[in-house]
Amino acid sequence: MAHKVRHVPRLDQDQASRLLEAHGISPTRQRVQVAAVLLARPQHLSAEQLLRLVNADDERVSKATVYNTLGLFVRKGLVREVVVDRARVFYDSNAGDHHHVYDVDDGTLTDLDSGEIEVNGLPPLPADAELDGVDIIVRIRRKGTRS
Amino acid sequence: MAHKVRHVPRLDQDQASRLLEAHGISPTRQRVQVAAVLLARPQHLSAEQLLRLVNADDERVSKATVYNTLGLFVRKGLVREVVVDRARVFYDSNAGDHHHVYDVDDGTLTDLDSGEIEVNGLPPLPADAELDGVDIIVRIRRKGTRS
DNA sequence: CCCCTCTCTAGACTAGTTCTAAAGCGAGTC
DNA sequence: GACTCGCTTTAGAACTAGTCTAGAGAGGGG
Numbered sequence: 439m440a441h442k443v444r445h446v447p448r449l450d451q452d453q454a455s456r457l458l459e460a461h462g463i464s465p466t467r468q469r470v471q472v473a474a475v476l477l478a479r480p481q482h483l484s485a486e487q488l489l490r491l492v493n494a495d496d497e498r499v500s501k502a503t504v505y506n507t508l509g510l511f512v513r514k515g516l517v518r519e520v521v522v523d524r525a526r527v528f529y530d531s532n533a534g535d536h537h538h539v540y541d542v543d544d545g546t547l548t549d550l551d552s553g554e555i556e557v558n559g560l561p562p563l564p565a566d567a568e569l570d571g572v573d574i575i576v577r578i579r580r581k582g583t584r585s
Numbered sequence: 586m587a588h589k590v591r592h593v594p595r596l597d598q599d600q601a602s603r604l605l606e607a608h609g610i611s612p613t614r615q616r617v618q619v620a621a622v623l624l625a626r627p628q629h630l631s632a633e634q635l636l637r638l639v640n641a642d643d644e645r646v647s648k649a650t651v652y653n654t655l656g657l658f659v660r661k662g663l664v665r666e667v668v669v670d671r672a673r674v675f676y677d678s679n680a681g682d683h684h685h686v687y688d689v690d691d692g693t694l695t696d697l698d699s700g701e702i703e704v705n706g707l708p709p710l711p712a713d714a715e716l717d718g719v720d721i722i723v724r725i726r727r728k729g730t731r732s
Numbered sequence: 733c734c735c736c737t738c739t740c741t742a743g744a745c746t747a748g749t750t751c752t753a754a755a756g757c758g759a760g761t762c
Numbered sequence: 763g764a765c766t767c768g769c770t771t772t773a774g775a776a777c778t779a780g781t782c783t784a785g786a787g788a789g790g791g792g
Binding site: 521522523524527539541542550554555556557558559560561563564566567568569570571572573574575576577578579580581 | 668669670671674686688689697701702703704705706707708710711713714715716717718719720721722723724725726727728
């Protein structure tokens with residue numbers, strides 16, 4: 439049992455570093471770890487899941503750093519924040535233009551390619567405002583779970 | 586200073602009661618108070634704002650009751666819950682089909698008539714699922730506030 | 733008047749997130 | 763190599779929105 443096992447899929451460090459730099463983020467050890475886990479594949483993770491996953495192997499990144507890092511990644515456009523309900527914020531490793539289907543009953547979030555959906559008739563914005571994004575969340579429920 | 590002043594716009598009690606009953610909610614004193622304030626006009630209030638407003642005059646409704654009552658109103662379709670960001674859940678006195686513009690900088694929420702906006706290409710749902718709703722939030726930012 | 737059910741309440745509790753103050757790190761300079 | 767400066771990370775405390783609990787109240791039959 440002495441060999442090192444990685445339980446969590448990760449990008450390799452160089453690849454993660456390059457992604458950070460490409461977004462103007464200086465690649466510290468901790469940021470690279472967080473990015474390596476979150477960006478390993480298309481997925482939606484909460485801050486806490488990510489904290490657990492990052493520290494699941496030998497790494498050590500503090501809670502505060504995970505939160506700071508996620509905030510930074512979002513501001514820099516590397517990942518996307520998806521707010522689905524009161525108690526659930528997900529970080530989406532796919533920052534591209536797409537929307538989500540949220541299953542209210544089991545809490546899962548699924549991507550919706552933005553090619554599949556189309557929005558027309560967005561109103562003109564106030565002159566001093568600019569568009570930050572359009573979030574569409576399609577909420578579904580298992581049949582018969584209405585109160 | 587001895588006269589009773591109502592600082593907060595409210596529906597009259599009978600009207601509020603009737604609205605509750607029409608949605609299958611038994612009109613207790615507390616529920617009527619909450620409804621009278623929230624439904625007085627089209628608006629978006631957080632649970633805490635509502636708690637303060639309801640108790641601003643002579644009324645007394647506890648925090649737990651305000652939360653329970655809002656949850657009930659949402660389940661019964663009397664009001665709508667709008668989740669815009671991590672720390673902000675609004676209750677919308679307009680439960681009809683419409684969407685929202687959220688100003689990221691000042692935290693205000695504005696209605697978008699659903700006639701103005703149109704969504705096409707919603708994917709087919711899984712067989713055992715039904716649509717709970719489609720939320721569209723257009724996020725705007727004052728120019729030059731990008732980090 | 734009693735009982736049963738539903739509702740309300742204060743206040744304790746929880747979870748998720750942010751804050752704080754101190755320590756660590758790394759890139760340039762001498 | 764040692765010094766400095768600014769940025770980053772850290773542990774843990776603090777904060778906040780919301781939920782839970784256990785007991786009190788209210789109202790409608792019978």
